[in-house]
Amino acid sequence: MGMQEQMVRYFAEEKAESWLFILVGVVALGASVWLLRTGSSYRGMAYPLIAVGLIQIVVGGSVAFRTDAQVAALTAQLASSPSAFQLAEVPRMEVVMRNFTLYKGIEIALLLVGVALTYAFRQKELVYGIGVGLVMQASLMLVLDLFAERRGDEYLSAIRTLPAVSASATNGP
Numbered sequence: 001m002g003m004q005e006q007m008v009r010y011f012a013e014e015k016a017e018s019w020l021f022i023l024v025g026v027v028a029l030g031a032s033v034w035l036l037r038t039g040s041s042y043r044g045m046a047y048p049l050i051a052v053g054l055i056q057i058v059v060g061g062s063v064a065f066r067t068d069a070q071v072a073a074l075t076a077q078l079a080s081s082p083s084a085f086q087l088a089e090v091p092r093m094e095v096v097m098r099n100f101t102l103y104k105g106i107e108i109a110l111l112l113v114g115v116a117l118t119y120a121f122r123q124k125e126l127v128y129g130i131g132v133g134l135v136m137q138a139s140l141m142l143v144l145d146l147f148a149e150r151r152g153d154e155y156l157s158a159i160r161t162l163p164a165v166s167a168s169a170t171n172g173p
Helices: 003-038 043-080 082-120 125-160
Strands: none
Touching: 003 043, 003 125, 043 082, 043 125, 082 125
């Protein structure tokens, strides 16, 4: 598979996952409204569902709506100057990949907090519900980010294998 095809595939999968983020965020907000309006004993779940749901909608929306323009610009850059494409895209993707390390750490921490809350506060409905909501959202986000990280790693590897620029030029002096 050529670089153009790999790039298009990477961004198509990113865009598809972004729409999934949006859908999950909307469902989380809807579930939160229902939990709060019904006075459910699990109403505490609404708070992490709302917080993370809003993040999912914003992040998913920003990726989904910028992807086509980004692919068009990268396609033009790749066609006109593979070396310029590589020199710009490698550092950008390295930042993206470092961010996944941060996101996973946060998601794992939230997952652990959620689990701890469900154990420590089984008799306190509100706090227990918050814990359950954290477990739900953090685990879902972790799984989706693991998929995204793997895609990003494959795409970055493909960019690095372009023969246009030597390894020393992309890694500094």
